[in-house]
Amino acid sequence: NAGVTQTPKFQVLKTGQSMTLQCAQDMNHEYMSWYRQDPGMGLRLIHYSVGAGITDQGEVPNGYNVSRSTTEDFPLRLLSAAPSQTSVYFCASRPDMGYGYTFGSGTRLTVV
Amino acid sequence: SQQGEEDPQALSIQEGENATMNCSYKTSINNLQWYRQNSGRGLVHLILIRSNEREKHSGRLRVTLDTSKKSSSLLITASRAADTASYFCATGLIQGAQKLVFGQGTRLTINP
Numbered sequence: 655n656a657g658v659t660q661t662p663k664f665q666v667l668k669t670g671q672s673m674t675l676q677c678a679q680d681m682n683h684e685y686m687s688w689y690r691q692d693p694g695m696g697l698r699l700i701h702y703s704v705g706a707g708i709t710d711q712g713e714v715p716n717g718y719n720v721s722r723s724t725t726e727d728f729p730l731r732l733l734s735a736a737p738s739q740t741s742v743y744f745c746a747s748r749p750d751m752g753y754g755y756t757f758g759s760g761t762r763l764t765v766v
Numbered sequence: 767s768q769q770g771e772e773d774p775q776a777l778s779i780q781e782g783e784n785a786t787m788n789c790s791y792k793t794s795i796n797n798l799q800w801y802r803q804n805s806g807r808g809l810v811h812l813i814l815i816r817s818n819e820r821e822k823h824s825g826r827l828r829v830t831l832d833t834s835k836k837s838s839s840l841l842i843t844a845s846r847a848a849d850t851a852s853y854f855c856a857t858g859l860i861q862g863a864q865k866l867v868f869g870q871g872t873r874l875t876i877n878p
Contacts, residue, residue: 660799696870
């Protein structure tokens with residue numbers, strides 16, 4: 655079992671560029687979420703999904719899009735990168751809301 | 767502001783001592799979870815306690831939940847250097863139960 659796999663691990667973008675952060679899990683989990691972690695801010699929820707075809711916004715969704723076409727994959731798209739999106743991004747999955755999350759190892763994104 | 771707030775923000779103790787971290791939250795919950803994050807790594811789920819439970823144990827970890835005070839505590843007994851990490855509480859809300867909202871974390875340092 656690979657668990658939750660995030661790619662890339664590191665990325666530098668220029669302001670205005672777009673990109674997709676990939677997230678895949680092989681545990682057949684229905685629930686998946688994207689969080690960003692900034693110093694002193696803990697983790698903030700960007701978007702989440704409760705199953706294929708179902709997504710919803712979290713606390714800080716602006717500037718990000720998601721889709722969930724399969725159970726396994728939950729990509730996060732940055733539409734037009736801004737320096738405020740410099741952060742570490744974590745993807746996580748769990749079977750349903752009564753369980754804890756399994757986290758990926760994160761993507762460290764820098765926007766210059 | 768965050769749903770869950772940990773206290774203290776930082777804690778430094780000697781190896782072998784017990785470490786206690788507290789979490790307070792604002793709105794009614796289904797469950798409360800604790801996670802550990804080693805520096806530069808993803809989060810690892812430690813324990814989940816449901817709103818109708820008062821105490822739960824897992825190895826050297828003991829979690830309590832007081833829903834009347836909207837607070838939880840994590841006790842790590844007989845601490846080890848490997849316990850050095852940041853610890854986060856996360857709440858599964860009754861309203862919006864699909865979301866898991868994290869606090870800002872407690873940075874625990876175990877001194878040899």
